Each structure stands twice: as structure tokens, then as C-alpha cells.
Amino acid sequence: MSELAFSSFTLNGVDAQKFLQGQVTLHVERLAENTTRYTAICNLKGRILFGLWLTKINSESFEIVTTSDQAEDFAKHMKKFGAFSKMKLEDTGTVYPNIDGHQTTFSAKATDIHAWSLAAIASGQAFIQAASSKLFQPQELRLHQREGIHYDKGCYLGQEVIARLWFKAKPKAWLHVIQGSDAAPNVGAQLHNNVQVVNSIAIEGGYKALVVAKPEALEEIGVTVLALPEALSGDVARPQS
Numbered sequence: 001m002s003e004l005a006f007s008s009f010t011l012n013g014v015d016a017q018k019f020l021q022g023q024v025t026l027h028v029e030r031l032a033e034n035t036t037r038y039t040a041i042c043n044l045k046g047r048i049l050f051g052l053w054l055t056k057i058n059s060e061s062f063e064i065v066t067t068s069d070q071a072e073d074f075a076k077h078m079k080k081f082g083a084f085s086k087m088k089l090e091d092t093g094t095v096y097p098n099i100d101g102h103q104t105t106f107s108a109k110a111t112d113i114h115a116w117s118l119a120a121i122a123s124g125q126a127f128i129q130a131a132s133s134k135l136f137q138p139q140e141l142r143l144h145q146r147e148g149i150h151y152d153k154g155c156y157l158g159q160e161v162i163a164r165l166w167f168k169a170k171p172k173a174w175l176h177v178i179q180g181s182d183a184a185p186n187v188g189a190q191l192h193n194n195v196q197v198v199n200s201i202a203i204e205g206g207y208k209a210l211v212v213a214k215p216e217a218l219e220e221i222g223v224t225v226l227a228l229p230e231a232l233s234g235d236v237a238r239p240q241s
Helices: 016-021 068-083 114-124 159-168
Strands: 005-014 037-040 048-058 063-066 088-100 102-107 175-178 188-191 195-203 206-213 224-226
Touching: 005 016, 005 068, 016 063, 037 102, 048 068, 048 102, 063 068, 068 088, 088 114, 114 195, 114 206
Parallel strands: none
Antiparallel strands: 005 063, 005 088, 037 048, 048 063, 088 102, 175 206, 175 224, 188 195, 195 206
């Protein structure tokens, strides 16, 4: 986690909102101005390609933050898919994270990224890095419980697969926060056939990590399962009427 850094972009133009609406998992048109939410761009298999902290300034102006190891590929993706849209993506440099309740915001002022990472993991703020791209489905990361995905919006990349899982099935594994006594595992590593690391950080005597796992699998690997915030501790399945 010591190499973790964040890159900021602006997206401006009359087509900015329409374009993002067809790309990301949250409902961009309903996103309140000057509000930051974590969302995702997925591939056609419904797996997260890029994790984004998206801030809507207005319908023609957005600020977007990615982990720096995804910045180059994200810019290429936006330019490829947005080639015929009236908008402009600009790289505005390095930014630094701040915990804001159960969300994260960014500024140009340097902050303690290790402290942020520890707080983000403890509060269930899973985020995608280059090593975890294409590994997870949004529902597995409880993104719907963070207002990062909406199931009542129009089409976007991967929407068909994501909607099918929500309306007709349920993830077999989902997000948990754990504490272990070994060295901190790598992002994307498999701790068990049914336990995969999303984010991790070293602490005194071991590590803390966010993992996607079957609950019973965590019992087999000798870790402590910690409590997530109440908003992220419920069933990940669609509520039944």
C-alpha cells in the first residue's frame, strides 16, 4: 500500500453527463452536485475494469479520480469510447484522499495515505487497483450499499450481466473485512479457493484486508472477521417483496 497514489481528471462538455450515464454503474443524472461517490466502469462480462471516485460539478462538468496505476488505461478507455462525444478529458495531476464519514473526498493537499487506507478498509470502502481490475462484480463489493450502482438506470457497459445477477440470482461470495497475523497479502491474491483480496494493509502484528469471500471459507483460514459499518453489513441480495 506504500505505493498507492491517486490521479485526478476533469471531464467537461455538453455530452459529459450523457456519456458517463452510459459508462458507469451509478445513475449520473440523479447524482447531486458537489457530491463524490465511488462507482465503476465494467466490462461486458459485468466485472469492474475501473473504479472511480466521481464528483458532479454540474451536468457538463465532472471530476474523476482513479488510482494512479489505472490512470493511463482509464484515459485510453475514455478517449476510445468518447471519441465522438462533445467533451474533453484532462489529467489534472495527483490528489490525496480524505475520509468523509463513510465516503472519500480528494484535495491537492498531501495527506497520510497509510492512515486513509486503514480507515477505508475498516469502513468497507473497497477500491479497484490495476491488480484487481476484472476480478470483481459490483454487487460482490457491496457497491449498491454505497450508492455506487443503481439498478433502475438505462444501459451501460456490463449492465445486462449485472442486472441478471441482481434480479435473478445472488453472489456466491461478497465483501468482508478481516484481520490476520501473517504478512499483508497482495491485492488480487487468493487466500483460499473462495477468499480473494480486494485491498490490504500491514498493521502491527499482521494485516487488515477487504476480501470477497464465502462466509464459511473465512472460518477455514484462521482470520478474524471484523464488523463492517451497519450500512454495509446487510444481505447483498435484492430484498424480496
